Amino acid sequence: MASEPLSSPNSNLTWTAKKNTEFENALAIYDKESPERWHKIAMFIGGTSEEEVKRQYEILLEDIKNIESGKVPLPSYKPNGGSSRGDINNKEQRLKYLKLQ
Template identity: 55%
Template structure:
């Protein structure tokens, strides 16, 4: 996330990595056409209000838009040992899985 989002997130309450994961998984289940989407998302995350979930979503969309616009530099990930040894499959497969997971979030 961008620096602005981190600051905004801190002011709206912190989210644990578990809550973030629950939030991302719930987004894949409850798309924009789901009745009571925000209540379902808040219930799935646990410990967050509907307003907190909405704000977290807005920050996520903002961050994704910045990344897609090229405003956020991509990190330099180190290749796993298998990829460094010439077998790029492990690295490629993990990136494919993460890419597919992000697509399944159905942000908009």
């Protein structure tokens, strides 16, 4: 499932899990104060345009809004569900420093 592409029904974009991770890392590096933010993020990811990056950002914000409003339930994870604690820490650390707005 992790290798399935991530996409929006209103978009022809297809984002792999790897591309999405690169996107999240780039958001953590280039915050809203970064000059030419969308261009830099697109270059960081590679193979994408500023417009695609902006659209993916809009999708992310909508997803967050839906999660926070309770429209999307959080998954229930099983203990030792196949992910090492190191992976979880890395993702938690990366998400902690995301500067979305």
